[in-house]
Amino acid sequence: MSAEFARWLGIAHAIIQAPMAGNGSTPAMTAAVSAAGGLGSIGAAYLSLEALAAEVAEVRGRTDRPFAINLFADSATPPGAADPAPMLALIARHHAVLGLEPPALPSVPANPLAAQLDAVLTHRPAVLSFTMGMLSPADIARLKQAGIKTMGTATTVAEARALEATGVDAIIAQGSEAGGHRGTFLGSYEAAMIGTLALVPQIVDAVAIPVVAAGGIMDGRGIVAAEALGAGAVQMGTAFLTTTESGIHENYKAALISAADSATAITYAFSGRPARGLRNAFLIDGEAHRDQILSFPLQNAATRPMRQAAARQGDIDRLSLWSGQAPSLGRRLGSADLVRRLVAEAAEVRARLG
Ligand SMILES: Cc1cc2nc3c(=O)[nH]c(=O)nc-3n(C[C@H](O)[C@H](O)[C@H](O)COP(=O)(O)O)c2cc1C
Incomplete structure (x- = not known):
C-alpha cells in the first residue's frame, strides 16, 4: 500500500515530513526531505504571502521533487x-x-485562508494539506483542476467521512499522541483523543481514499506498525524537530531528546x-x-x-x-539522513517480522 501511495505522489518513500508552522520546519528541511525521496512540507499557516513565495522559491531552488504546502483550514474557534x-x-x-x-x-x-488558497493555486505544489477544518468542495475542485492533490486532517472517523465527502484525495489520521495543534474540527478535542493505533484502522475501514498515519511515529518500528494498520504513508513531526535543518533553538532540541514519555x-x-x-x-x-x-x-x-x-x-x-509523546526517540541527524535511516529501519523491521 505504501508503495502504491508513493507512486501516486511521485515520491520514492511514503514518509511525509509534517508541516510545522512557526519555525519547526524550514525550507531547507522541506527540500532535504523531498530530495531524499520523502515528501517535505512547508508549514505556511502563519506565513505572509511574500514569505510563502520566498519559501516556495527556496525549496524549488534546492530540489525539483514534489513537496506539500500546509494551511490551517480554520473552522469555528x-x-x-x-x-x-x-x-x-x-x-x-x-x-x-x-x-x-x-x-x-x-x-x-482577518482570516488569511482565502488569500492563502489563491497563493497555493499560483505556486502549484504537488500537495496541499490542511488541518483544523474543511475546505469547501468548490475549493477542493479548484485545487484538483490545478493538479494539486489535497489531504485533510481528521482526528475521528466522523471527521474523516466529512472530509472525504468534500472530495479530498487522502486523509491524515492524527492520533492523540501527535505533537502540535489538534486538528479536531467537529466537537470537542477531549472527545477526539484517540490513539494512532485505534484511529488509523477505523478510518481505513470507513473511507475509500488513502490514509496517512500521524502521531507518535518516530522510527522504522512505527512506520511498519502504521503500514500494518492499513496506512498508505506516515506523517512525522517530532522526529524531524531535532534534525540539523530544524529551525528550533538548540535548548528546545535538547529538551526533546531528554524528555520522558509523560512530559x-x-x-x-x-x-x-x-x-x-x-x-x-x-x-x-x-x-x-x-x-x-x-x-x-x-x-x-x-x-x-x-x-x-x-x-x-x-x-x-x-x-x-x-512535541508528540515519543520525543526521546528523536535523532540528531540531517533531515535527508533521517529519511534514509527511517527507510533502512523499516526494511529491517519488515525482514525481522518475515
Ligand atoms: C512543532 C510542530 C508544529 C506543527 N505544526 C503543524 C502545522 O502547521 N500544520 C499541521 O497540519 N500539523 C502541524 N503539526 C502536527 C503534525 O502534522 C503531526 O500531526 C504530528 O507532528 C504527528 O505527531 P508526532 O509529532 O508525534 O510525529 C505540528 C507538529 C509539531 C510537532
Whole structure:
C-alpha cells in the first residue's frame, strides 16, 4: 500500500515530513526531505504571502521533487475569555523575566485562508494539506483542476467521512499522541483523543481514499506498525524537530531528546487552541488560569512577542515546545539522513517480522 501511495505522489518513500508552522520546519528541511525521496512540507499557516513565495522559491531552488504546502483550514474557534486584562497581566509576568515591556492587546488580522488558497493555486505544489477544518468542495475542485492533490486532517472517523465527502484525495489520521495543534474540527478535542493505533484502522475501514498515519511515529518500528494498520504513508513531526535543518533553538532540541514519555500535555495557553507540547513554566501558568485564555488567534498573537524573545534567548520556559509523546526517540541527524535511516529501519523491521 505504501508503495502504491508513493507512486501516486511521485515520491520514492511514503514518509511525509509534517508541516510545522512557526519555525519547526524550514525550507531547507522541506527540500532535504523531498530530495531524499520523502515528501517535505512547508508549514505556511502563519506565513505572509511574500514569505510563502520566498519559501516556495527556496525549496524549488534546492530540489525539483514534489513537496506539500500546509494551511490551517480554520473552522469555528474555541471561545476565549471576554476580558483580555487578566491574560495580559499573566503574560506581563513572563515578559518581566525576559526583560520585555508589558504586552499590549494585539490586533487580530482577518482570516488569511482565502488569500492563502489563491497563493497555493499560483505556486502549484504537488500537495496541499490542511488541518483544523474543511475546505469547501468548490475549493477542493479548484485545487484538483490545478493538479494539486489535497489531504485533510481528521482526528475521528466522523471527521474523516466529512472530509472525504468534500472530495479530498487522502486523509491524515492524527492520533492523540501527535505533537502540535489538534486538528479536531467537529466537537470537542477531549472527545477526539484517540490513539494512532485505534484511529488509523477505523478510518481505513470507513473511507475509500488513502490514509496517512500521524502521531507518535518516530522510527522504522512505527512506520511498519502504521503500514500494518492499513496506512498508505506516515506523517512525522517530532522526529524531524531535532534534525540539523530544524529551525528550533538548540535548548528546545535538547529538551526533546531528554524528555520522558509523560512530559507532554495538551494546552490552550500559547495559542488559544489545544496543542500538545512539553510542560514548561508558561504552559503550567496558563493552564492554571484556563478561564483567562483568549480565543485563537488572539491568544497566539498576544503570546508572540514572549515566544519570539524566548526563542532568541533560548528560554525554553516561555516557548511553545510542541512535541508528540515519543520525543526521546528523536535523532540528531540531517533531515535527508533521517529519511534514509527511517527507510533502512523499516526494511529491517519488515525482514525481522518475515
Ligand atoms: C512543532 C510542530 C508544529 C506543527 N505544526 C503543524 C502545522 O502547521 N500544520 C499541521 O497540519 N500539523 C502541524 N503539526 C502536527 C503534525 O502534522 C503531526 O500531526 C504530528 O507532528 C504527528 O505527531 P508526532 O509529532 O508525534 O510525529 C505540528 C507538529 C509539531 C510537532
